[in-house]
Amino acid sequence: MVSPVIQNLVNRLRRLPGIGTRSAERIVFHLMAAQGGEIAALADSLTELGERICTCGICGNLSDSDPCPVCGNPEREREIICVVEQVEDLYAIERSSQYRGLYHVLGGVLSPIAGIGPNELSIGKLVERVRHKGVRELIVATNTSTEGEATALYLVHVFKEDRVRLTRIAHGIPVGGHLSYVDSGTMAKALEGRRPLS
Amino acid sequence: MWIRTIEVDGLRNLRSQDLECSRGMNILIGENAQGKSNFLEAISLACQARSFRQSTNEEILQFGREHGSVTASFEEGGSGGSITCRIALDERHKYAFVDGRQVTQITDFLERTPPMVVFRSESLAIGRGSPEVRRRFLDGLLVGLAPSFARVLRRYRRALMQRNTALKKGWGVPELAGFDDELVVAGVVLLERRRALVEDLGKIAARFQMEFGEELGLSYRATIPLSYGDGQTLEDKRAEYRSFLKRGLHRDRQQGTTTKGPHRDDLSISLQGRSLKRFGSQGQVRSVVISLKIAEIELLSQARGRPPILLLDDVGAELDHRRRERLFDAVSKGRQVFITTTKLEVLGLDFEDCRLFKVEQGEVGNKVAN
Ligand SMILES: [Zn+2]
Numbered sequence: 001m002v003s004p005v006i007q008n009l010v011n012r013l014r015r016l017p018g019i020g021t022r023s024a025e026r027i028v029f030h031l032m033a034a035q036g037g038e039i040a041a042l043a044d045s046l047t048e049l050g051e052r053i054c055t056c057g058i059c060g061n062l063s064d065s066d067p068c069p070v071c072g073n074p075e076r077e078r079e080i081i082c083v084v085e086q087v088e089d090l091y092a093i094e095r096s097s098q099y100r101g102l103y104h105v106l107g108g109v110l111s112p113i114a115g116i117g118p119n120e121l122s123i124g125k126l127v128e129r130v131r132h133k134g135v136r137e138l139i140v141a142t143n144t145s146t147e148g149e150a151t152a153l154y155l156v157h158v159f160k161e162d163r164v165r166l167t168r169i170a171h172g173i174p175v176g177g178h179l180s181y182v183d184s185g186t187m188a189k190a191l192e193g194r195r196p197l198s
Numbered sequence: 199m200w201i202r203t204i205e206v207d208g209l210r211n212l213r214s215q216d217l218e219c220s221r222g223m224n225i226l227i228g229e230n231a232q233g234k235s236n237f238l239e240a241i242s243l244a245c246q247a248r249s250f251r252q253s254t255n256e257e258i259l260q261f262g263r264e265h266g267s268v269t270a271s272f273e274e275g276g277s278g279g280s281i282t283c284r285i286a287l288d289e290r291h292k293y294a295f296v297d298g299r300q301v302t303q304i305t306d307f308l309e310r311t312p313p314m315v316v317f318r319s320e321s322l323a324i325g326r327g328s329p330e331v332r333r334r335f336l337d338g339l340l341v342g343l344a345p346s347f348a349r350v351l352r353r354y355r356r357a358l359m360q361r362n363t364a365l366k367k368g369w370g371v372p373e374l375a376g377f378d379d380e381l382v383v384a385g386v387v388l389l390e391r392r393r394a395l396v397e398d399l400g401k402i403a404a405r406f407q408m409e410f411g412e413e414l415g416l417s418y419r420a421t422i423p424l425s426y427g428d429g430q431t432l433e434d435k436r437a438e439y440r441s442f443l444k445r446g447l448h449r450d451r452q453q454g455t456t457t458k459g460p461h462r463d464d465l466s467i468s469l470q471g472r473s474l475k476r477f478g479s480q481g482q483v484r485s486v487v488i489s490l491k492i493a494e495i496e497l498l499s500q501a502r503g504r505p506p507i508l509l510l511d512d513v514g515a516e517l518d519h520r521r522r523e524r525l526f527d528a529v530s531k532g533r534q535v536f537i538t539t540t541k542l543e544v545l546g547l548d549f550e551d552c553r554l555f556k557v558e559q560g561e562v563g564n565k566v567a568n
Contacts, residue, residue, distance in 0.1 A: 110373060112363035118373060146356040150376025157372040 006032075058129070060105030060122055062087045070094075070103060077101045079136040081129065083155065085109050085143060093141065101139070104129065109147040110154055121151075123158060130164050141169040167196050199312040199504045200534040202273045202280070204244060208266030209258055210236035211560040218564075219534070221273070222551025226538045226562065233560040234538035235318070238509045241536060242314060243285050244270035245507060247294050247307050250316045255287045264288055272312065275504070283311055308345035313498045315342075317491050317525075318511035324490060325474050325483035329464035336392050336465060339399075339494055343501045347391065354384035358456055366454040371447075381459070382439045385422070386432070388460045389439075393418050395497075396465060402493035407469075407486065409524065414489060415468040421458040481518075488521055492528045510537040 006028055013024035031039055055061070056068035059081075063069055070076060070090075080101030084090050090103050106121045108114075129135060140155055142148035156166055205216040211233050226234045239258070242250045249258060259266045267286040274280065284295040293300060294307045301307045323331045340347045357380035364374050400416035407414035422442045424435055443450075446458050467474040469482055478486070498506040508529050514522060514537070529535050538557075556563045 110376065112360050112367055112369060112377075117369065146353060146360060146377070146380045149380055150357075150360070153376035153379055154373060157375060 059103045060087070060107060060125075061090055061103060075100075079134060080139065081126075081135050081137070082139040082141050083126065084141050085148065085151075089141060089143075101137075106142070106151070109142055109145070109151040111147045118154065123155075127158065130159065130162060135164055137165045137167060139167050139169060165196065199272050199274055199507075201241065201244070201270050201507065203271045204241060205267075205269040206237070206240045207268070208260045208263040209240050209243075209268060210260060212236055212240065212260070213561045215562060217555070217562055219536075220551050220553035221534055222553075224534070224536045224553050224555065225542070226536065226555045226557050227540070227542055228538075228557030229540060232557045233562070234557045235511050236560070237557065237562055238316075238511055238536055238538060240268045241270070241507070241509060242316065244268045244283055245311045245314045247285055247292060247304055250318075250509070255292065256289050258287065259289065281310060283307070305345045305348050308341065308348065312504050313342040313502050313506040314509065315491060315494050315498065315506045316509045316511070317488075317513050318509075319513065321491065322483055322487050325467065325478060325487050329462075332465040333461070333463065335490075336395055339497070340391050340395055342494075342498055342506070343395075350384050350387050350391070353380065354388050354460065357381040357384060358459070358461060362455045365450055365456070368451070378440065378443055381456070382436050382443065385459055386424075386435045386439055389420060389422065389424060389463075390435075392460065392463070393420075398497060399490065399493050402496050403486075403489040406489040406492050406524075406528075410485060410521075412482075412485070413470055414486060415471070417466050417468075419464045419466050420460075421462045422460075484517060485521055488517070488525055492525070495528060495533075505533045508533055508535045508537075510535065512538050512540070514539050 009028050010021065010024045013019055013027055014021055019027075031042070052064040053062055054064070054066050056063065056066050056071055058067050058071045061068040061070060065072065077100050081104050082090075082093060082099060082101055083104045083106060084093070085106055085108060087105055090105060093099050093103075104122070104126050106123070106126075108116050108121055110116060110118065110121070126138075130138065138155070138159065140152045142151045152168055159166060200221045201219050202221075203216060203218050206212045207214045226237060228234050239249050239251060239253070242248070243258070265286065265288050267284060269282060269284040271280055271282045282297055284298075286293045286295070294304070295301065296307065296310050301310075324335050337347075337351055341351070357377050361374065361377040361381055364377060396416050396418040400414075403416065404414045422439060424438050426435075430438075442458060443456075446456075450457055467486060469478055469486060472478075474483060474486055495506055495508065510525075510529070513525075517525065542554075553564075
């Protein structure tokens, strides 16, 4: 008979991405054997995450401040915005430390099957930023999936009357590939070699 | 490249077992419903990561089992190199491994394994069945010829599915444009590959059919007939395709689906100048499908530089003596063959490098060659 306390935690961990039953059990057994307040420290971190993380009102990034550290950093170039699907993609680009502009998190991509149209994405907010904040360039860094490409093309339509330049993050990222899986060297090259969208 | 050993576990009615194969002819003898076809299906799973019956994982898994697997060790002809490919499955997923390392892209798996040609009674539907059967035949062969083509297919299907859903939901033109574009990019490639394939296939198949004194003609029927004018660039072709989509948009919206494109095309087959589908006899259909299968074998051997592995499921009885001889002549030249039959006499031929297996209640047993 398995202890319900252990089973409960295993079940919770199993719901996390990339964790199966076996890994969940390993984590739980590791924690039970751990010394020096490791469990309490982990619990504190989780509580902090739940209480303090908020969405940036400007770009949609997740952090413990609003505006987020990127938007709040006076050193970042304010005329360039990199448009990403999810916060994970923003982190993948930040890891390359090549990019000095701002971000905009769409919160997904166009997908009729998933019922996600333009209104479900934060496109209105992006339009506002471009028109009122003197943005020169939008780097569209949606994934190279069918939906990512379709969304990139839709953005071209949205901004066709504006003076902003749209570029697409360049190759080196496999077709159908996901940005968060790309290593930082490849990401740096992809940002360097971006090409205009028309 | 040929299969030296194959190990099956937890699939269909097959006993868990490990078999050593002949690099030439492998004959599986047994009564009906003993597991002969299931064994061929396991081989197709090991080589192509999917069942030639288009079965779901749930159907393939043995009753009461949560996991199953098939492992094949392949031997390279001259160089003597070998690789081991393994497909494991549960009810929802398939997992592919090459030499113990997981492979997450199907294309990477297919590039390592030998191509495969399957001939079974259901193959006759290529001659008589719905256009979908012929499209699947062409696309399957295109993936066999160049595994990376699977990406184009997936891309096309994905864009089509999204576009059709958007049409049903009444999305506007700008929102639809991106999916149109994806459809166009993949569609142009798909059309071009299919047309070129039909031409190559037609030439070879016609040559075989001529041996029986009959004139065979293949032509590709495109619902989006691109002009393929001289000096047309890729961009020109896309523009042409796009204008077809644009013209059809009203009708597509009304019907809530994309009414034109490679997913609605057909391969038209004629024998002696008459449509096989409409006028062909049962015997003619068989004979044409054999010619197509032989052409398939030839094309794969040329393109991949390694002969395909052939799976013939109970086809001996389908054919008259002359056609059977012709087929076996074409298949047995240095190729590995797995053939099932209820009676050895039906095959009626002697083979070199032959191994016999008796199949009974899911057990595939070695039998001494006679
Ligand atoms: Zn921000």
